[in-house]
Amino acid sequence: MTTSCPVAADFERRRSFRFVAPVLAFAALSLGSAPVLANDPAAAEALFRVAKGLMEKKNYAEACPKFEGSYKLDPAIGTKLNWADCVEKQGQLARAWALWGEARDQAKREGDKPRADLATRRQKELDPRLPHLTVQVKGSVEGLGVYRDEVKLDPVTFGVPLPVDPGKHVVTLRRGNDVLKEAAVESKEKATDEVTLDATDVPPPPPEQVTQPQTMPGQGDKPKYRIATVRRSTGMLAGGVVLGVVGGIVGLVGAGTVGLSRGGSPGGWATLGVGAVMFGGGIALGVIGNQKIQRKLEVTYMPEVFIGPSSVMVRGVF
Known part of the structure; x- marks a missing residue:
């Protein structure tokens, strides 16, 4: 590559490979815990050249992000130096001051003393200007x-x-x-x-608003009852059927007794009468129990679970 870095005399963008083996060994040990930068030297070189052209035109607003992008694709110390210089010329003195410090530390790690000295000098030159x-x-x-x-x-x-x-x-x-x-x-x-x-007069935060149910399910927005047409009484219907059947049997027994005796038997007639009354009562009771009427029925909802900051509530109609 022939690109140069004005802020570092004739230093190029490329990184120093003087201590490649130790650096690679350290990187291998750190892969599990440290983020790995993207590695695309070709794209990094293209961005670097475009940024250099923009710097020559003093278009720092577009040049600085491209230096940054180039560095992220291939963290070369020369790119970091140009990036710091661009940011300084853009007027971001505090950021440039920090970038010069980072470039100094990187150059020291790579054993590049000239660039480390350059970054140290440029950072110190910014000290008196910093707000x-x-x-x-x-x-x-x-x-x-x-x-x-x-x-x-x-x-x-x-x-x-x-x-x-x-x-x-x-x-x-x-x-x-x-x-x-x-x-x-x-x-x-x-x-x-x-x-x-x-911050002494800052009001405390409002209490946490927890919506508590004011009504159980079936109240408020949920109906508690519904109107339905139902049988008056299943028990009365069943009782009437049983009473009618028993009365019929008793009546048949009484009728048989009367038929077998001449002139009729008082006991037979009594049994027949009792059976007839039971049969008639059973029919009446069954008819009444089987009548259709409208009745309010309670609505049953599935239990609902509400989880609050310090409690768990289950509500429903059980």
Whole structure:
């Protein structure tokens, strides 16, 4: 390759292979736990060349993402140096400062002292230009989040001057997606700014709303009863049938007794009368029990299970 890196004299994009064996051995041991970068050197070289052309035209907004993409496809130290230089020229001083540091560490790992020295020098040159922003928070932030722009800050960084890019920054205190407080600051080169958020007067979160059933199933939006046409009494119908059959048998016995005796037997007539009464009563009882009437019937629903934050409830009509 013949591409050069202006920020590193005549250094090319390619990585240093001076210590290939140790690097590969370390990578083999780390495959199970570390993410593996995409490996497409040809695509990386194509992106690098396009980015270089854009840099010459001072089109940093398009060049920087291409350097980044090239580095992700093939993490060559020369690409990292060009990427850092592009971001610095774009005005993102804090990001460039971090990239120069990463490039320095990578060059040291690869045993490339000239590039390590270059990255160290460029990072130090940025030190006096860097804006710093200190975020102070009063009170507890338990259950809350403090964000600088869209970066969530760890509480250990509170009170520490952190490098930021020049420009406007908004610091917010959030609960979930709700912004409770915010403060904005315009950071300029070499400036040190401070923002304080007061969390002492932040109201506690509303109690968790748990919908409790006010009515059992069958009430409210579900009907408790339904109207149906049913037999008045199955028991009366069955009793009437039994009574009628017994009465018929008794009546037949009585009739037989009367027929066998001359002039009729008082006992036979009595038995016949009792059988007739029983037979008639059975018919009447069966007719009444078999009558169709409208009646309210309770509706039975399958049990429903509700799982809350601290309880499990089953409701239904059993």
